[in-house]
Amino acid sequence: MSDPRHPTPLKTINPDLAAERASLPFSPLAITHFLDGGASNTERRRRLESWIIRDPSGVFSNEDNNYMHRTERHTRALAKFVRLVELCRAAGIGSNNESTNANTPKSAIQHIEGEIIASPEFYTLISAISDDPLPPSLHWVMFVPNILTLCDAEQQAHWLPLCRDWKMIGCYAQTELGHGSNIRALETTATFLKESEGGAPGGEWIIHSPTLTSWKFWPGTLGKTANYAMVIARLIDGEKMDRGIHNFLVPLRSTKDHTLLPGVETGDIGPKIGYNNMDNGYARFDSVKIPRRNMAMRFARVDEEGRYERLWVGRRRLLPSYITMMQVRAYIIHSSNEALAMACTIAIRYSAVRRQGYNTDNDDNNEFQVLDYRQQQYRLLPLLAASYAIYFTGRHVLDRLKYIENQLVAGATTITKTVVGDIHATTSALKSFATTFTADGIEDCRKACGGHGFLVCSGLVELSNTYLQSCTVEGDNHMLPQQVIKVLLKLVEKVQSGDVDALKEYAQTDMGYLIEPLQKLVENASVSGTPTKSSFAFPSSATHDHFLDTSMLLVAFQHRTACLLLDVAMQLQSSMEMSSPQQAWNDCLLSMSRASRAHACYLLLRDFSNGLEHERKKGPSSCLGDNEIAVLSQCLTLLALYWMDQHLSDFLQIQCLDSSHIPLLRKALLGVMTKLRPSAVGLCDARDFSDFRLKSALGRYDGDVYPAIINAARNDPLNKESQNGGVGLGYDESLRKLIVGGV
Amino acid sequence: MSDPRHPTPLKTINPDLAAERASLPFSPLAITHFLDGGASNTERRRRLESWIIRDPSGVFSNEDNNYMHRTERHTRALAKFVRLVELCRAAGIGSNNESTNANTPKSAIQHIEGEIIASPEFYTLISAISDDPLPPSLHWVMFVPNILTLCDAEQQAHWLPLCRDWKMIGCYAQTELGHGSNIRALETTATFLKESEGGAPGGEWIIHSPTLTSWKFWPGTLGKTANYAMVIARLIDGEKMDRGIHNFLVPLRSTKDHTLLPGVETGDIGPKIGYNNMDNGYARFDSVKIPRRNMAMRFARVDEEGRYERLWVGRRRLLPSYITMMQVRAYIIHSSNEALAMACTIAIRYSAVRRQGYNTDNDDNNEFQVLDYRQQQYRLLPLLAASYAIYFTGRHVLDRLKYIENQLVAGATTITKTVVGDIHATTSALKSFATTFTADGIEDCRKACGGHGFLVCSGLVELSNTYLQSCTVEGDNHMLPQQVIKVLLKLVEKVQSGDVDALKEYAQTDMGYLIEPLQKLVENASVSGTPTKSSFAFPSSATHDHFLDTSMLLVAFQHRTACLLLDVAMQLQSSMEMSSPQQAWNDCLLSMSRASRAHACYLLLRDFSNGLEHERKKGPSSCLGDNEIAVLSQCLTLLALYWMDQHLSDFLQIQCLDSSHIPLLRKALLGVMTKLRPSAVGLCDARDFSDFRLKSALGRYDGDVYPAIINAARNDPLNKESQNGGVGLGYDESLRKLIVGGV
Structure with a gap:
C-alpha cells in the first residue's frame, strides 16, 4: 500500500533499524489494519494525515513549536484550527454526517447537521495535527454536549445552530479557584430577579462571584477564545431558596468584536506544566444579568415568578x-x-x-x-x-x-x-x-x-x-x-x-x-x-x-x-x-x-x-x-x-x-x-505514527537521530540571535563586564 | 531572632496555618539552627539572603521568570551572576578564604586566593537566588577543579589566576552526541603534530571532531558563555599511537570580544525539560590547533618529539x-x-x-x-x-x-x-x-x-x-x-x-x-x-x-x-x-x-x-x-x-x-x-526557606494562596497583549474569521 504521507521513499534507514525490521516474525501492517478497522480505513487515515502534512499554507508545521513563547503558540493553535475548518469545508467533511452520539435526541440532530466536528474524520485530522490541543475543539467536546443533554428542545433549537456556525464558541465553566471535584461546595450564584422587583421582562438571573475562591478557574478556552460559557452556579430562586447547582448560559464577549461584556472579567490562568496552547481561563462575574431562559431547563425550570420546579426526578434525571x-x-x-x-x-x-x-x-x-x-x-x-x-x-x-x-x-x-x-x-x-x-x-x-x-x-x-x-x-x-x-x-x-x-x-x-x-x-x-x-x-x-x-x-x-x-x-x-x-x-x-x-x-x-x-x-x-x-x-x-x-x-x-x-x-x-x-x-x-505526529528527533522512522538533534539545536533562537561570531545579548549586557571589564 | 529577609512582619497568616503553628509540640527554630550548624549561622544566612531579596538593582526578582522566553532567561541569568560578583566584591567575600578543598595542593591555593567562589558564603548567596542555575558557576564547580586535579604546577600557575579573574571562563567538555557514560568510546581526537612535520615550535595538538557523533554535546556553558573548554579527547601521539582519553585545554572564543575562534563551532543545544537558563552546548572542532602544553600534564606528558610518558601509574593516578x-x-x-x-x-x-x-x-x-x-x-x-x-x-x-x-x-x-x-x-x-x-x-x-x-x-x-x-x-x-x-x-x-x-x-x-x-x-x-x-x-x-x-x-x-x-x-x-x-x-x-x-x-x-x-x-x-x-x-x-x-x-x-x-x-x-x-x-x-526562594503561590509562608494565583495569572503576557477589551492577536488573526467571517 502506498503511503501518501511520504510521496518519495525515505532515502536511508539506520542499519540497526533496518536489521530489526528485516527479521520480524509478523506483519506490522496487518496490525495497523486491525487498529484502523480495516485496510481501507488505514488508507483513508493516511490520506487525511497527508492533507495536514502537505498543506501548502504551512500553518501546521511543527518545526518551531519548541522555540515559541506560549503567546505565539496559542495564537498559532487558533490559526491551525481555522485552517482546519477551511480544509474540511472544502472537502465536504461533515456535510453528510451520521451523528456519532446516539444519545442525541433526533430533534436535535437537525440543528447540528453540517457540523464538521460531528464527523469522525475531523478527529483523524485533529490527531494528525500532531496532537496539538486546539482550543476551539473543546466547544464541541464539552460545551455542545452540555446543551444537548441539559437544555430543553426550544433552547436547543435556538442555540445549536449558532454553535454549528461558530457564532457561539462555548466553554464549560465549573471548577472554581477554591473548589475542584466537590461540586457541592461551588460558590458562584445565579439569583433570580423578578420583573416586579426590577428584573427584565419575564425575570432574569444575576450571575455573581461573591468571593475570590468562587472565581471560575481552569475551564479551557474561558480565558480568550470562548464568547459563551456554560456556568455552573447555585440557583437562588424567587423565594430566595438555594436550589443547588444548575447550569446557566452566560455570554462573555461580544459576538461582533469579541470584547468582554460588562461585568465580566476573564483572562488566561498563566503558564502550566503542559497544554500551553490552551487558554485555560479564569472569570469573575460582577452581577451579570442574563435572561431567565438562559438557565438550562430540561430537568428543572423556573417560571416568570421565580418558582422552581423539578421536571425529572431521581435517577432518570441524573x-x-x-x-x-x-x-x-x-x-x-x-x-x-x-x-x-x-x-x-x-x-x-x-x-x-x-x-x-x-x-x-x-x-x-x-x-x-x-x-x-x-x-x-x-x-x-x-x-x-x-x-x-x-x-x-x-x-x-x-x-x-x-x-x-x-x-x-x-x-x-x-x-x-x-x-x-x-x-x-x-x-x-x-x-x-x-x-x-x-x-x-x-x-x-x-x-x-x-x-x-x-x-x-x-x-x-x-x-x-x-x-x-x-x-x-x-x-x-x-x-x-x-x-x-x-x-x-x-x-x-x-x-x-x-x-x-x-x-x-x-x-x-x-x-x-x-x-x-x-x-x-x-x-x-x-x-x-x-x-x-x-x-x-x-x-x-x-x-x-x-x-x-x-x-x-x-x-x-x-x-x-x-x-x-x-x-x-x-x-x-x-x-x-x-x-x-x-x-x-x-x-x-x-x-x-x-x-x-x-x-x-x-x-x-x-x-x-x-x-x-x-x-x-x-x-x-x-x-x-x-x-x-x-x-x-x-x-x-x-x-x-x-x-x-x-x-x-x-x-x-x-x-x-x-x-x-x-x-x-x-x-x-x-x-x-x-x-x-x-x-x-x-x-x-504497527502503530503507524507519522514522523510529523511524533515530532521527535529520537523516534524518527528512519533512525537518523543525530543530524536531527543537531538540526533542532541549531534552530534555537538563542543561537540565531548571535550570528555575528556567536556573540549574543548575554555577552554584550553582562559577560563583557566580567571578562573584559573586570567586575 | 529577627529575620532581615522580612523587615516588616507579615500582615495576616491564613487561619489554618496559624492553627497548625500554634499547636506544635517542638520548636522549628531549634531545628533550623541545627541544620545551619548554630544560631549565628542562621542569622548570617538570613542576612546574606536578604542582600539578594532586597538588592536595589532588582535583577534578582523572580516575578517574571515564568513568562520569559528562554533566551531572556539565559541573558537574565548572566546578569544575575555578574551582579552577584559585584555584591561579593563590595562585601569582601572571598578576600580571606580558607580553601574548601583540602585536596588542593598548597602551591595552587595562592593562585586562587581572592577567588570569591571559593567562599562558602558564595554558595549561600547562589542558593538565595532561588536556585536559578547561573551558568558561570560551573566554571568553578567543574572546570577549575579539573585544572587543580590534572594539570602540573606550572600549568596551574599559568591558568588559575586567569580563572580567578574571569579572563578564562571554562567548561568541562566530555560527553559527545553519540557517547555518554562509556568514555572509552569517545571519538574526538587530539593528534600530535611535531614541529618538524609542520607543527608550531615545540609541537602542537590538532583537536578534531571526525564524525557527527563525536561533536561535544551537553557540556554546560559550552554554547555561549565559556571561552575555554577542557576537552576530553583520544590522544594520538607522535608515533600515531592511540593513548586513550586525556584532557586538553582548548580556547573557544576570543577573550577580547568573545567571537568564536577559527575552526570552532559552538551553540546552545536547544530547549530542555529544565535548566533552561543554562547554555548547555555543542561544539565541533575542525582541526583546531593548540600548543603542546595545553594538554593537562600532571599524570602523563608528551614531549616536543611527541613521545608519550605516563608519570603516575595505577591507583595513585586515578x-x-x-x-x-x-x-x-x-x-x-x-x-x-x-x-x-x-x-x-x-x-x-x-x-x-x-x-x-x-x-x-x-x-x-x-x-x-x-x-x-x-x-x-x-x-x-x-x-x-x-x-x-x-x-x-x-x-x-x-x-x-x-x-x-x-x-x-x-x-x-x-x-x-x-x-x-x-x-x-x-x-x-x-x-x-x-x-x-x-x-x-x-x-x-x-x-x-x-x-x-x-x-x-x-x-x-x-x-x-x-x-x-x-x-x-x-x-x-x-x-x-x-x-x-x-x-x-x-x-x-x-x-x-x-x-x-x-x-x-x-x-x-x-x-x-x-x-x-x-x-x-x-x-x-x-x-x-x-x-x-x-x-x-x-x-x-x-x-x-x-x-x-x-x-x-x-x-x-x-x-x-x-x-x-x-x-x-x-x-x-x-x-x-x-x-x-x-x-x-x-x-x-x-x-x-x-x-x-x-x-x-x-x-x-x-x-x-x-x-x-x-x-x-x-x-x-x-x-x-x-x-x-x-x-x-x-x-x-x-x-x-x-x-x-x-x-x-x-x-x-x-x-x-x-x-x-x-x-x-x-x-x-x-x-x-x-x-x-x-x-x-x-x-x-524548620527548613526556613524564604518565599523568595520557594517561588510558589501555593507554598507561601502566610498561606495566602488564592490572591497569589490570580496575581500570577493576571501577569501572563497573553493577558497583557490584550488590554483592549481582552481581545488579542488570536482573535484578530483567526477567531474573527470563524465567528464573524464564517469560514
Whole structure:
C-alpha cells in the first residue's frame, strides 16, 4: 500500500533499524489494519494525515513549536484550527454526517447537521495535527454536549445552530479557584430577579462571584477564545431558596468584536506544566444579568415568578450527565493507549539505534544496542504491551457504554442500577489505574532515553506534559478508588447475604468475575485481623511453565481482587467499631487503592485476552493472522507477569504465591522478554505514527537521530540571535563586564 | 531572632496555618539552627539572603521568570551572576578564604586566593537566588577543579589566576552526541603534530571532531558563555599511537570580544525539560590547533618529539579524579534533601490551607483540610521524613569523603582499596536511590496539589524540571547498581572464603553491617533456586509494638540487603553455567537493582538513626532538644515503615515477614502518621526557606494562596497583549474569521 504521507521513499534507514525490521516474525501492517478497522480505513487515515502534512499554507508545521513563547503558540493553535475548518469545508467533511452520539435526541440532530466536528474524520485530522490541543475543539467536546443533554428542545433549537456556525464558541465553566471535584461546595450564584422587583421582562438571573475562591478557574478556552460559557452556579430562586447547582448560559464577549461584556472579567490562568496552547481561563462575574431562559431547563425550570420546579426526578434525571461523565472517562482511558504507544515508539526506536557499552563476549568493537540490556527491556517492553492492552480495554469500555446508552434511549429496562454502577466502577478503576500507569510510563520512556530524553526535541517532554492532566481531570486518580469500592462493596454484601437473584444480575457485569472467589472466601470465613487467604494458589510444585500459562495468571489476578476487596470490607467493619464512619472510611483509603488497582489490572488483562480470542475465532476474516495473534499473546503474558512482579506483595499477602515461586516468575519474565525483543520495533511500527505526529528527533522512522538533534539545536533562537561570531545579548549586557571589564 | 529577609512582619497568616503553628509540640527554630550548624549561622544566612531579596538593582526578582522566553532567561541569568560578583566584591567575600578543598595542593591555593567562589558564603548567596542555575558557576564547580586535579604546577600557575579573574571562563567538555557514560568510546581526537612535520615550535595538538557523533554535546556553558573548554579527547601521539582519553585545554572564543575562534563551532543545544537558563552546548572542532602544553600534564606528558610518558601509574593516578567524582555524587545526594524539602514545604502548606470534601461526622459545613486525608498523609509525610534522612546521610557521606581525602593528602596508608571501594559503593547506591526517590517525590508533591499543581506558579514545575537531571548525570541511576554490586560481591567472596583479616577491614566500612547476616546465611547454605531466607524474622506472635521498634526495623533492613545480595551472587553463578559471563551479568541486572536499593535504604535509615543518637548524647550542647529529637525520631520510624510497606515483597520473599504481619505493619504506619500529622507544617517551617526562594503561590509562608494565583495569572503576557477589551492577536488573526467571517 502506498503511503501518501511520504510521496518519495525515505532515502536511508539506520542499519540497526533496518536489521530489526528485516527479521520480524509478523506483519506490522496487518496490525495497523486491525487498529484502523480495516485496510481501507488505514488508507483513508493516511490520506487525511497527508492533507495536514502537505498543506501548502504551512500553518501546521511543527518545526518551531519548541522555540515559541506560549503567546505565539496559542495564537498559532487558533490559526491551525481555522485552517482546519477551511480544509474540511472544502472537502465536504461533515456535510453528510451520521451523528456519532446516539444519545442525541433526533430533534436535535437537525440543528447540528453540517457540523464538521460531528464527523469522525475531523478527529483523524485533529490527531494528525500532531496532537496539538486546539482550543476551539473543546466547544464541541464539552460545551455542545452540555446543551444537548441539559437544555430543553426550544433552547436547543435556538442555540445549536449558532454553535454549528461558530457564532457561539462555548466553554464549560465549573471548577472554581477554591473548589475542584466537590461540586457541592461551588460558590458562584445565579439569583433570580423578578420583573416586579426590577428584573427584565419575564425575570432574569444575576450571575455573581461573591468571593475570590468562587472565581471560575481552569475551564479551557474561558480565558480568550470562548464568547459563551456554560456556568455552573447555585440557583437562588424567587423565594430566595438555594436550589443547588444548575447550569446557566452566560455570554462573555461580544459576538461582533469579541470584547468582554460588562461585568465580566476573564483572562488566561498563566503558564502550566503542559497544554500551553490552551487558554485555560479564569472569570469573575460582577452581577451579570442574563435572561431567565438562559438557565438550562430540561430537568428543572423556573417560571416568570421565580418558582422552581423539578421536571425529572431521581435517577432518570441524573443518568444522561452520568453517562456523559463515564464516556469522557472512557475516552481518556482509550486515548491513553495512543499516548503510551507514541512514547514507546520513540524510546524503543532510539534504544535500537543508540549503542553504549562494549560487548566483552566478543571483540567486534561495536557497542551494545541499548535495547539489549535487560533493564531497558524491563522498562520498555511491558509499557509497549500495556499500550495494546489499554487499546483493547478502551474499545471494550466504549462499546459497552454505547450499548448501554442505546438501550437507555430505546427505553430498555435491562439497564438497571447494578449495570450502571458496574460500568461506573469499571471506568473509575480503569481511569485511575491506566492514566497513572500511562503518565508514569511516558516519563519512564523519557528517562530511558538517557541524556537526550531531556531535550525537548525528543518529543517526550511535550508528550508527557500534555498527557499529565489525564491523572487529575474528570476525577483525581487518588480519589476515584473510593467510588470503585463503594460499588464493589455492594457485591460483597450480596455474596455475604447469598442473594441469588441479585448475583445472577451481577454475573452479567464486569465485576461478575468476583462472585465465585468471593463465595469461596465467605464460606471459609477467615480469621479476623489477618489478610484474606486466596482460595486459589500456584501449586508448590509449580514450574516455570505454570507462569507462562496466561489463563492461570488471569485466575491469580481474579482471586487477588477478591481477597483485597474482602479485606477492605472487613477492615471497614472493624474500624467502625472503634471510630466514626468517616474516620473508618478514611483509614481504609489506602486499602481501597490497592483493591481498585487490582480490579483495573484484571479487567485490562481479561479484555486483552478476550480481544485476542475473538480475533482468533474470526479466522481469516480478522486482519490479524496467526503470527500477529502470537506476538500480541506474548505481550499479554509479559504484561501479566510484569504486573505480578510489580505488585508481588499482593500475591504473597494472599498466599496465591509463596517465596519459592518468585525465581520462577522472574525467570519466566526474562524468557518472555527474550522472545518479544525481536518484535519490539515492529510492534511500534504497527502503530503507524507519522514522523510529523511524533515530532521527535529520537523516534524518527528512519533512525537518523543525530543530524536531527543537531538540526533542532541549531534552530534555537538563542543561537540565531548571535550570528555575528556567536556573540549574543548575554555577552554584550553582562559577560563583557566580567571578562573584559573586570567586575 | 529577627529575620532581615522580612523587615516588616507579615500582615495576616491564613487561619489554618496559624492553627497548625500554634499547636506544635517542638520548636522549628531549634531545628533550623541545627541544620545551619548554630544560631549565628542562621542569622548570617538570613542576612546574606536578604542582600539578594532586597538588592536595589532588582535583577534578582523572580516575578517574571515564568513568562520569559528562554533566551531572556539565559541573558537574565548572566546578569544575575555578574551582579552577584559585584555584591561579593563590595562585601569582601572571598578576600580571606580558607580553601574548601583540602585536596588542593598548597602551591595552587595562592593562585586562587581572592577567588570569591571559593567562599562558602558564595554558595549561600547562589542558593538565595532561588536556585536559578547561573551558568558561570560551573566554571568553578567543574572546570577549575579539573585544572587543580590534572594539570602540573606550572600549568596551574599559568591558568588559575586567569580563572580567578574571569579572563578564562571554562567548561568541562566530555560527553559527545553519540557517547555518554562509556568514555572509552569517545571519538574526538587530539593528534600530535611535531614541529618538524609542520607543527608550531615545540609541537602542537590538532583537536578534531571526525564524525557527527563525536561533536561535544551537553557540556554546560559550552554554547555561549565559556571561552575555554577542557576537552576530553583520544590522544594520538607522535608515533600515531592511540593513548586513550586525556584532557586538553582548548580556547573557544576570543577573550577580547568573545567571537568564536577559527575552526570552532559552538551553540546552545536547544530547549530542555529544565535548566533552561543554562547554555548547555555543542561544539565541533575542525582541526583546531593548540600548543603542546595545553594538554593537562600532571599524570602523563608528551614531549616536543611527541613521545608519550605516563608519570603516575595505577591507583595513585586515578584516585584524585575518582575522589572528585564521588564528591560530586555526594553533593548531588546531599542537595536532594533540600529539593525534596522545598517540594514538601509547598505541598504540605497548601494541603493545610486547601479544603475539600465535607465532614459528615459533624455539621459545621467546613470542608476537610486536604492534609487530613490518609492518602495525602501517605503521599507527603514519608517524603518529608525522607528529606531529613537524606540530610543526615548526605552530611555523613560528605564528612567521610573529606576524611578520606585528608588522609590521602597526608599520605596515610589506612585508605586501602577496600575503603575506597566501599565509599564508591555507598555513593553509587545512594545517588541512584536518593535521586530517583527525590525526583519521584517532587513530582508526587506536584500531583498532590491537584489541579493547581499544574500551574507553573506553584513553583513545583520548575523545581521538578530542574531537579530531574540528577537522575541521569554523573552515572545514570539505572546503571549505577552494577557498580554497587561489583563492590559488594567482593565482600560476599570474603565471607564465603572466611577471610578473617579481610573481614576485619570490611567491618570498619559502610558495608560492615552485612558481614554478620551474610555469615549466618552462608553457614546455612540455602537450597539452590529458592530465594535466600532471612536468618532474622519478626516473631509470629509479633504485635503492633514490634513495628514501632526502630532498632528491630533496622535489623530487618540489614538482613534484607544481605539476602538480596546473596541471591545475586547465586543467580550469577548459576547463570554462568549456561551463558556467557556478559549474558549472565545482563540477566542479573534486575536483581542487582533490588540489592542496591536495599543497601541504600539501610544506609539512609542507619545514618538518620545514628545522627539522632549523636545529638541525643550531646545533651544541652545540641541545638536539638528532647522535643525536636522526638519528632525527628517519629520521622525515622515512619520512613522505615513506609519503605517496608513500599518494598514489602522483598521482606515477604526473604520471609522476614509473613502475611499475618501485614495488617500490623499498616496499622503501625497509620498510627505514626497520626502522631506526626500535627508536626507536619512545623517540620517544613524548620527548613526556613524564604518565599523568595520557594517561588510558589501555593507554598507561601502566610498561606495566602488564592490572591497569589490570580496575581500570577493576571501577569501572563497573553493577558497583557490584550488590554483592549481582552481581545488579542488570536482573535484578530483567526477567531474573527470563524465567528464573524464564517469560514
